[in-house]
Amino acid sequence: MLRTLLALCMLLSFSLQAAPIKELTWEALVPADAPHVAPQTTPLHDLSKMGTALGEAGPAAAQSMPNAPVVTALNGENVRLPGFIVPLEVNEEGRTTDFLLVPYYGACIHVPPPPSNQIVHVSAKQGIKVEELYQPYWIEGTMQVKPSRSDLADAGYQMAANKIFIYELPD
Amino acid sequence: MYLLRLALASLANRRFTAFLTAFSIALSVCLLLTVERVRTEARSSFASTISGTDLVVGARSGSINLLLYSVFRIGNATNNIRWDSYEHYAQHPQVKWAIPISLGDSHRGYRVMGTNQSYFEHYQYGRRQHLQMAEGREFATDPFEVVLGAEVAEALKYTVGDTLVLAHGVSAISLVKHDDKPFKVVGILQRTGTPVDRTLHISLGGMEAIHIDWQNGVPARGNGRISADQARNMDLTPTAITAFMLGLNSKIATFTLQREINEFRGEPLLAILPGVALQELWSMMGTAEQALFVISLFVVLTGLIGMLTAILTSLNERRREMAILRSVGARPWHIAGLLILEAFALALAGVVAGLALLYIGTALAQDYVQANYGLYLQLAWPSAYEWSLLGIILAAAVLMGAVPAWRAYRQSLADGLSIHL
Secondary structure: OHHHHHHHHHHHHHHHHOOOOEEOOHHHHOOOOOOOOOOOOOOOOOHHHHHHHHOOOOOOOOOOOOOOOOOHHHOOOEEEEEEEEEEEEEOOOOOEEEEEEEOOOOOOOOOOOOOHHHOEEEEEEEEEOOOOOOOEEEEEEEEEEEOOOOOOOOOEEEEEEEEEEEOOOOO | OHHHHHHHHHHHHOHHHHHHHHHHHHHHHHHHHHHHHHHHHHHHHHHOOOEOOOEEEEEOOOHHHHHHHHHOOOOOOOOOEEHHHHHHHHOOOOEEEEEEEEEEEEEOOEEEEEEOHHHHHHOEEOOOEEOOEEEEOOOOOOOOEEEEOHHHHHHHOOOOOOEEOOEEOOOOOOOOEOOOOOEEEEEEEOOOOOHHHHEEEEEHHHHHHHOOOEEOOEEOOHHHOOOHHHHHOOOOOOOEEOEEEEEEOOHHHHHHHHHHHHOOOOOOEEEEOHHHHHHHHHHHHHHHHHHHHHHHHHHHHHHHHHHHHHHHHHHHHOHHHHHHHHHOOOOHHHHHHHHHHHHHHHHHHHHHHHHHHHHHHHHHHHHHHHHHHOOOOOOOOOOHHHHHHHHHHHHHHHHHHHHHHHHHHHHHHHHHHOOOO
């Protein structure tokens, strides 16, 4: 009886230990077989297009990839990923409980938005007090991957954060 | 223990200066805590006003400006946006829900907001709480119905069934009123602790109806007027609104849609993420907050230095007292302890009186501050941070008490018994 209990305990402790945290880079979120997007080769200083580029009658802005392919193998993995926080939901204590994690600061304004496989939607129960938007953080938690369905762009990565801490430049 | 009793008795002997010293510390403590409370309260009330909204869209201006006028009813819009732009995005495949907002009028200083049913259905505040009706119902198809925020109803003593007249512009006293088209109160919302409480909600049709016969910026006169009944039969689809809020199907798509709206070819639009704009607002306010905090710290320091001065000057008068104490057997450290205890007692009295002032002041000013500034100051126990501030003040007082204590320690006997002329 005692022996089986001990064996059970050992089994349990083994399974608890068995999920090491996998450190991810943003490149790892793009599948290896993802189609290449042809780089834009037209010169940016093409004066003949100036009139339409700035005017409001020109063609609508090109959409970046709203439904980019995702790495489904990451689903359920315990991962650690560095990134910048874009707050979505702020609670009464001023702590951000729901945010988007992006690979570079200013992802929302200066450049076209990153494709959907370069954004992680993170929810953090305890919240994080974001003092400056340009401070990168490490996020640790379980990754959830939603593969793309239909034309509705809801594909992407979600994460429930267990641990959030400041990212420091490696020496 | 007897040292404390002696210190208190000595203080009681100089009760007037002691009272003034403690009072100046009390005032400074009260100021410090007030600044701290207003700061945290302002932040939490801002943060709890909007929840669950992914994008706020308005005419192109600044992100903070758009957030302030659309969500907090502070300041004014730079421009309106077209109704068809709203419809374009309300039907966008990424968009789950959309709330149109039309601002610009008021009623006795409270802002009037034109919106539609989706506001009651989708607007969320605090921790994803929806608006609830306290009384009555939401406005229906009749354009001349109004739903009041809790505070509007309370302050102006309106109940369901009353009629009221809206005013043009957003000042508290308006000279131009839409008095030919009175509105009927059909519902009152439950208190939320957000700007919703200070808002009158009418339908977009109602907003359109009160301005329908305006010509060249003034209400029509004579037979150019359109009565409320005539307006009811007209097409009241708005041509322009002030802003709209969007909830998306997928948070991941936020940036893409934001980008799309910002580059919308129909007219210049601006889409913001409320959380990001709030963060920008805070980092901007942070400097002012810090300045206020530093100022109040200096006021506390002044109060404590005032106490130090009072004790040091009293040392001179008390040379005899010290000498007598020494001659009846008090050791030098007794004298020093006496003075430190005195400083501590003064500071403690100051802190306690400061807290009392804070709570009395909060209780008295609560209603006024909420009505005028929309801040709800709570009568809560001091937070951990406030306790630590108070602790630091007491520690600083003891440290300062050490200065006269050290002097008395060195000189008590020689000084008091030798004769000075």
